[in-house]
Amino acid sequence: MKAQFTFSLFFILFLTSCQISGVNTLSETEQLNLFLDQRYDMAVDRWPEWQSYLGIKKDYDKLNDISEANSLHEINIAKEEIDLLKKFNYSKLDEQGKISYDLFIKKKQQQIDDYQWRYYNYPINQLFSWHSDLPAFLINIHQIQTKKDAEDYIARINAIPSQAKEILLGLKNREQLGIIPPRFVFPYVTKSIQELLSGQPFKGDKPSTLLKDFSTKIEKLNLPPTEKDDLQMKVTEALKMAYQPSLQSLLSYWKTLEKKASQKDGIWQFKDGDKYYQTRLNRYTTTEMSAESIHELGLSEVARIHQEMQTIQKQLGIQGTLKGFFKHILSNPKLQYANTDKGREQFLEETQKLIANIKSKLPLQFGTLPKAELLVKAVEPFREKSSASAFYSAAAPDGSRPGIYYVNLSNMKEQPKFKMPALTFHETIPGHHLQLSISRELKNIPKFRKYGGFTAYTEGWGLYAEYIPKEMGFYQDLYEDFGRLSMELLRALRLVVDTGIHYKKWSREKAIQYTLENSAQDRAEVVRQVERYIVNPGQAVAYKIGMMKILELRKKAQELKGAKFKITEFHDEVLKYGALPLDVLEKRILAWATQ
Incomplete structure (x- = not known):
């Protein structure tokens, strides 16, 4: 805390020095932005992995401190920051300054308030999990451009046991509270860990996921063969001595924990689970909407979108019920990509062409355009079994890493042709890539706003971005317009299903059946979605609330x-x-x- 106190004293003296002989050298908003950026930089300085996401190589050899003690330390910092912020004269701030002031207070107070719920989550699950996120981080974020970068990569592997220890401790603390993931989660995680520990230097002939990544990266370095061999030897040792034991310890405990897992799925089953769920809804939607009102809104929106789908069904001349139309959509081979390497290549090629096409037409709808580059990439094999169908990773602020649109191509039945345009628009342009890139490129707002977010806004924009192209001449094909409605329907169904699981105590299977009966989706895709809602309560409802x-x-x-x-x-x-x-x-x- 000494460093925190020293900075606080320095900043108070700095603010005083900004006014000498009655002359303002900085406006109140400029002083506020300086303060907020310095606090942001101090936070980044405490989180090495965050630095890497931002393209900063300061602590490139370190991982985050995820200990309980550090979590409490962050709460104390948040309290101090609120006190410091209140030293500013709110009445002297301009419009942007007042927004920054209010948002910073809001975020910090929520951080403090939510500390009581720190164990009400699943740090190990099938979707976003320490054991899979860490290799994804090393593969996609930790770039190797020099020998030092390679040595830092190895150092991070050697630092994994420390994080693994904290993860195990956190799981055991949750176990004592009865907060254990639903039973369906366990086989996914077990298989994922086993896959990460397959291949050299563990077992098998082919290189393991991380060894392959490291070898590919250092092969591009301009180093003597002896130095590359030395790096290979060191990474092999780190994988065997640090990485493998850490995952094996996790797997051993995981198998023991599985015996205590319940078939119940909703967060309601835990003590004060109803209060926690309402807090999650408030945070994700940024509203005070109740679970009941969200559920009813979802039912209403599902009915409305069904009517629009029936209009398209009539335009296509297809007789029968809407449910029958859903079956026609799913069984029509012309609307599917081949589940082959050629089909996957076709998907990626058509996606890239679509992005280039809409990019050329953006001035019809936008005055400000993003500068960041965009890359389309298939999800890596080690995480495709449990990964979402598609997601976006923002570009590094300094341009060293492009924005990446990841698409899960493990089962092409889950990536039908009629949904491809809407999915692409959501994740790339004019969706997440455009919005997040513009946000990071904004001038005269503090960094915490450039790089921070509110799910209802970001995902609401993503869903709204699926609609914008219709006004730009896209979706001329009726099946593609049906795909757009299918994507909106999915978000409306989430209002019903998420609240159904966590508020109305629906089972996993009931949620699956409701979704299957009311949408044109493959069962495997629906199962993946419902299981996502179970392990991440409340998040999925923000899309539709934000778009509306x-x-x-x-x-x-x-x-x-x-x-x-x-x-x-x-x-x-x-x-x-x-x-x-x-x-x-x-x-x-x-x-x-x-x-």
């Missing part, structure tokens, strides 16, 4: 501005502040619309 708010604000702005309304200006206004809570976004848009 953006559409509502767009309609209000059109009514207020009338003939002066321009869609490019509306989109720029939504994006110019970075991610915002929905109530703050509403205030900003209405203020702009009434200027």
